[in-house]
Amino acid sequence: MKTGIVIKTTGSWHTVKTAEKEVFDCKIKGRFRINGIVTTNPVAVGDYVDFKIVDEDQTGLISKIHDRRNYIIRKSTKLSKQVHVIAANIDRAYLIATLAKPETSTMFIDRYLISAEAYRIPVTILFNKTDIYGEFENEYLKAIMHLYQSIGYNCIDVSAVTGYNVGKVKGQMANKTVVISGHSGVGKSTLINAMHPGLNLKIDSVSSLHKKGKHTTTFTEMFELDNGAFVIDTPGIKGFGIIDMYKEEIFHFFPEIFKVSKDCKYYNCTHVHEPECAVMKAVEEHRISQSRYQNYLSIMEEDENEKYRKPF
Numbered sequence: 001m002k003t004g005i006v007i008k009t010t011g012s013w014h015t016v017k018t019a020e021k022e023v024f025d026c027k028i029k030g031r032f033r034i035n036g037i038v039t040t041n042p043v044a045v046g047d048y049v050d051f052k053i054v055d056e057d058q059t060g061l062i063s064k065i066h067d068r069r070n071y072i073i074r075k076s077t078k079l080s081k082q083v084h085v086i087a088a089n090i091d092r093a094y095l096i097a098t099l100a101k102p103e104t105s106t107m108f109i110d111r112y113l114i115s116a117e118a119y120r121i122p123v124t125i126l127f128n129k130t131d132i133y134g135e136f137e138n139e140y141l142k143a144i145m146h147l148y149q150s151i152g153y154n155c156i157d158v159s160a161v162t163g164y165n166v167g168k169v170k171g172q173m174a175n176k177t178v179v180i181s182g183h184s185g186v187g188k189s190t191l192i193n194a195m196h197p198g199l200n201l202k203i204d205s206v207s208s209l210h211k212k213g214k215h216t217t218t219f220t221e222m223f224e225l226d227n228g229a230f231v232i233d234t235p236g237i238k239g240f241g242i243i244d245m246y247k248e249e250i251f252h253f254f255p256e257i258f259k260v261s262k263d264c265k266y267y268n269c270t271h272v273h274e275p276e277c278a279v280m281k282a283v284e285e286h287r288i289s290q291s292r293y294q295n296y297l298s299i300m301e302e303d304e305n306e307k308y309r310k311p312f
């Protein structure tokens, strides 16, 4: 019996790497159910698995998936109750945002952050493509970094193309397992290439002409850097459904809103319309940002059917 970490999954094949750095293509023996959640993929990148070699062709059969320390998921389709596990056993998530080509909205950032808060995965926000920012984007960069840093999120401005701050990002990742997320075209694969010359991950060659990404990366895959970091490249995501949480607890995952909410008059205040709400007062007094509060309200207003309740 061997044990290894799943570094790639494509359909029914899972690529597993052992501590000795041997790599095997494995299939799963039978059916697995993890934590009772209905997932489209029973095994995800980052999972530790037990397997044995069955064939002369050196393929493996996975017989056990170790308990996950944590994982991040997305809805597999908009209305389906199924979820897709993007990655498991993550130390930190790196959200790549760009203020130009394409522009990442604060709504997308906030949705990502609350999901990560719910899974208790710390996040660093990387603002990429700073080499093409003009005066306007640079002013916005300062403001947006100040906003998210003041809430407590680590933020770094980078350029995967010029290498600006790439060494700093790589240094932070040493000996950790990290996942890189963000819209298509923001430079996830370019950044990993910059941290690991010679890897030659496929990147979109022409998207600088277009604003939208073209989904160049199609499978989630883990790469090992020369400083012991395990970096997971993911396909671009369009949206981020709010999953695994009750409506009444959404504000718990906005750290600055949660902090102030202790002073609301009503213990069950939702901070939407109640009198003597400390959160609304803080927004008026600019102690909580308008954009964060507006995004909170939009998420609260969403159709209930679009969300699901804690499935386990």
Ligand SMILES: Nc1nc2c(ncn2[C@@H]2O[C@H](COP(=O)(O)OP(=O)(O)OP(=O)(O)O)[C@@H](O)[C@H]2O)c(=O)[nH]1
Binding pocket: 128, 129, 130, 131, 132, 158, 159, 160, 161, 162, 182, 183, 184, 185, 186, 187, 188, 189, 190, 191, 202, 203, 204, 205, 206, 207, 208, 213, 214, 215, 216, 217, 218, 234, 235, 236, 237
């Ligand atoms: N100017 C500039 N362009 C960049 C930077 N980083 C990436 N790009 C360009 O952005 C385009 C998309 O980069 P990718 O690395 O393929 O983006 P991705 O996030 O991996 O996209 P998907 O795989 O589709 O999710 C490419 O044309 C890159 O050259 C940067 O820092 N500055």
Ligand SMILES: [Mg+2]
Binding pocket: 188, 189, 190, 202, 203, 216, 217, 233, 234, 235
């Ligand atoms: Mg990519």
Ligand SMILES: [Zn+2]
Binding pocket: 261, 264, 265, 269, 270, 271, 272, 274, 276, 277, 278, 279, 280
């Ligand atoms: Zn309130």
